[in-house]
Amino acid sequence: MLEHLAVVLFQPKFPENVGAAARACANMGVARLIVVAPHNFDPDRAGALATAKGREILRTAERPSDLESALAPFSRVYGTTARTGGWRKGIVTPRHAAEEIAVALAGEQDVALVFGPEDAGLTNRETRLCGRLVTIPTASEATSLNLAQAVLLTLYECFLAARGLREPRPGPDAAGRRPPAAPGGREITHAEGEALFSALREALSAIDFLKDDNPDYFLLPMRRFAQRVRPTRAEFNMLMGVCRQILWAVGRVQKNGPAGDG
Structure with a gap:
């Protein structure tokens, strides 16, 4: 068990x-x-x-x-x-x-x-x-x-x-096939979760959402939220893409100056 x-x-x-x-x-x-x-x-x-x-x-x-x-x-x-x-x-x-x-x-x-x-x-x-x-x-x-x-x-x-637990997970059928995986695939591993939080820390710091003095402490509620939600691998890929896009947008603004400067 x-x-x-x-x-x-x-x-x-x-x-x-x-x-x-x-x-x-x-x-x-x-x-x-x-x-x-x-x-x-x-x-x-x-x-x-x-x-x-x-x-x-x-x-x-x-x-x-x-x-x-x-x-x-x-x-x-x-x-x-x-x-x-x-x-x-x-x-x-x-x-x-x-x-x-x-x-x-x-x-x-x-x-x-x-x-x-x-x-x-x-x-x-x-x-x-x-x-x-x-x-x-x-x-x-x-x-x-x-x-x-x-x-x-x-x-x-x-x-x-x-x-x-009264409802065991269904096993393979007569042909040896298991039921289809849940939408979005498996839950992320601890290593993938740490990679995601590292990316979130960088992206949220770039837009001044996290406090500079102790970003890990202010990231804790997000860690607890992720633990409740149980992100899948597909959702991990989506969130990593969001972090990359934030960093790209911040870099573009810093390069070109504030919007409206021409």
Whole structure:
């Protein structure tokens, strides 16, 4: 049920937590574990807490060097955070996120769940890469969760939501043909989304729509909007064309002077 879901551990500090997270993945049927730039990783210490099924997930875990490349192929990215406010807006609970994730997985979209370092979690820069932010409700006196606990709780909600989905995606017919794709094609990947936001930042800065002091912050509402809308590849091409046209028009005005100057 969770074949298209991946757990991403960013800069985990303790190998034992990585092993316990691998065990949680095995418990919930998630085979894909991505470990980004871990501190002092020791496979033996990690394996001791992973159990047999978890050790196989550890053995095949991907080890990219940075978070952006790790997230590049995914259509949807959910980051986890215990802190709220400021840059961290539109935060949902694991149950709410799981409902969205289950629908995406049923449509064979690739989804990533990102967990930050044990001591500090994801920074603002890293949460900016996530289309949606998830926080696990806790008692106000103790908000910090163990990394593997957070992984298990979030995956448990995804498992329940996926199991409860009553309308599975139609499979191939007798001739082996699948139903036609949705209009506009597949959803854009994380890498394509980042390329689009880079183009939007350049185009909107060129027309003074974004503030020069912190354009990434003022671009956040557009990121959240895109996460809700789920642009397709066809819409991506259209928006990239709009950005190119804006930059061309601004360059033409700057070259020729204000309209009416002759």
